[in-house]
Amino acid sequence: MTPRIRRILIANRGEIASRVIHTARRLGIETVAVHSDVDAAAPHVAQADRSVRLPGVSSADTYLDGEQLIAAALAAGADAIHPGYGFLSENPGFARAVGEAGLTWIGPTPESIEAMALKVEAKRIAAEAGVPLVPGAELPRGLSDDDAVLACATVGYPLLVKASAGGGGKGMRVVTDPTSLLADLQSARREAASAFGDDTVFVERYLAGARHVEVQVFGDRYGTVVHLFERECSIQRRHQKVVEEAPSPGVTAGVRERLHDAAVSLSRAIAYEGAGTVEFMVFGEGDDQEFYFLEMNTRLQVEHPVTEAITGIDLVGWQIAVAQGEPLPLAQDQIIASGHAIEARLYAEDPAHDYRPGTGTMHRFGHAAEPSLRVDAGVTDGSVITPHYDPMLAKVIAHGASRTEAAAVLADGLSRLTLHGPATNRDSLAAIVRSPAFLAGATTTSFLDEHPDLLAPVACPEDEQRHAIALAVAVCEPDADARVHPGWRNVPGVPESVTAIRRGGSDATTILVDRGRGRLGIRIARTPDIPFTAAFALEGERIEDATADVARGSADGPTIVTVSVGGVAARCTVARYGDEVFVDDGIHASAWTLAPRFPDHSRDAVGHGAVTPVPGTITGVQVAQGDVVEAGRVLVVLEAMKMEHSIRADADGVVTRVLVEVGQSVDAHALVVEIEPVEEATT
Secondary structure (H helix, E strand, O other): OOOOOOEEEEOOOHHHHHHHHHHHHHOOOEEEEEEOHHHOOOHHHHHOOEEEEOOOOOOOOOOOOHHHHHHHHHHOOOOEEEOOOOOOOOOHHHHHHHHHOOOEEOOOOHHHHHHHHOHHHHHHHHHHOOOOEOOEEEEOOOOOHHHHHHHHHHHOOOEEEEEOOOOOOOOOEEEOOHHHHHHHHHHHHHHHHHHHOOOOEEEEEOOOOOEEEEEEEEEOOOOOEEEEEEEEEEEEEOOEEEEEEEOOOOOOHHHHHHHHHHHHHHHHHOOOOEEEEEEEEEEOOHHHOEEEEEEEEOOOOOOHHHHHHHHOOOHHHHHHHHHOOOOOOOOHHHOOOOOEEEEEEEEOEEHHHOOEEOOEEEOEEEOOOOOOEEEEEOOOOOEEEOOOOOOEEEEEEEEEOOHHHHHHHHHHHHHOOEEEOOOOOHHHHHHHHHOHHHHOOOOOOOHHHHOHHHHOOOOOHHHHHHHHHHHHHHHHOOOOOOOOOOOOOOOOOOOEEEEEEEOOOOOEEEEEEEEEOOEEEEEEEOOOOOOOOOOOOOEOOOOOOEEEEEEEOOOOOOEEEEEEEOOEEEEEEEEEEOOEEEEEOOOOEEEEEEOOOOOOOHHHHHOOEEEOOOOEEEEEEOOOOOOEEOOOOEEEEEEEOOEEEEEEOOOOEEEEEEOOOOOOEEOOOOEEEEEEEHHHHOO
């Protein structure tokens, strides 16, 4: 038997590193964190017993550098390495090198990883095991463009381009017809090379309207393999999972049993050890329901907490036990599922604006302690969200006696999160799990395409009004030590004013202040779609149909404003960080930016052109000086948070200057291409 593990180095970052530390501490095992330069202050570093710096910022220089990770483990006195998920977790060479260094690898054998690592080879093994496969084709390196087009035509459209060496949505593209095939293949190869160090891709028939269902398996070195039921992961954005649940709401009893059997059989065929997941596409209903094998992930999955919730099993604890040579703690008939669990992935991104990633400081991250709610977070107060890694901030998991109960707990838990920082998909997630379609179990991979309204849910007007009033009171009523009121003017008869822009909105809210007779009168000029004017006194004296009472906390703390609109009151917490203001009432949250009193017009001088929406690295420049471009044409390709973003021309024109090159790092709002409109270029 392998000696008992005493100290684990976690070759990862973020919430999964924190997750492994949690179980290790419960088992009395010491932990070592690793971190890049920008992750030095990350929560997982503070939580671990020891930490080792990985010099650099990029994944390639840090978390993907196997030699450096093994050296760090040896230097820190670790006797085992847990890879988490992503990065090197499914790299057989790294797993083998860990063993050769005399360390225990907490994961499947290098041989098992190798068998499933390349998706093309995995499909061959599955076929030999009698598991049905999605129609597809290999696209080996060196294949000509003509042969690639022919191979894809054989598969049939629509088709899905996938990275052979990885997952997580990286390198995936849906191709609906041949016109964009070659460009999509090129883009997928670039993204796959960046994420996994391997640009090999293949194609499969894209099964619209199917369910993405996976089976959690576990094996030990004594030949025992069990399943821990299935999870459904159909709700996805850009082919990356967003909401996962267990058990699947749409799989028939007969197909469920066959899925479990197929997953166990495939795992036994490769003598699998440790945690793994066998993924399938399920389509059809009732007696006509069928399934196809997709791939096997030879690691712990992001969504493993939903399986833990319904089984009561600590999967990381099982990983450690198996790595130490222990047999599986339970036999198949001892593994029981109870209730329903749903997980939502909280990302720093804006679904309403093409999932634009958010960066910046997470001033405040908090959640209530609820017995049915679990939050696995990779951030805390003061964490800086950078463009260098995946944008996932946390996972929120709810467990209930029924699916309906779990969905209600999850939606409420999401709404009550305190998120004072970059834009997130929190409101979209809450809207998804509250939607009638989700509650009815109509969850397929086309879910978000069929319900685009869930990407940008709109708050009710009363909540909008309350938050505008709360913002006005908190911002316009100064602290006792303030020398002047915000928006003060020395011209009699001209009202004081403060302008705030709500995140996600295009129009500003102007707050007009009238100070007289000891009262603060405020008129709020709202956007056209929510007309509203309020005037009220701070002491709660009602003037029209809105009143507000304020309780100011410490100088650097939030302001509590109880706002009543139409006789219904809500307690709003208003927190300000410089020009950023966040309003929370327990059900609804809003974020605002205060416009400067004296606007900075320096950007007006840059002329016409395209700018970067977020910080990132330039991976492609597709125009040159003198090119004539049409509106919508891709000018530059930017990689941020491991995903590609195309920067396009806003209007027809002529390229006058290209200001960036491939490999260059750029900040947000950086001008990358200057364009003169056609009418100006021809005069």
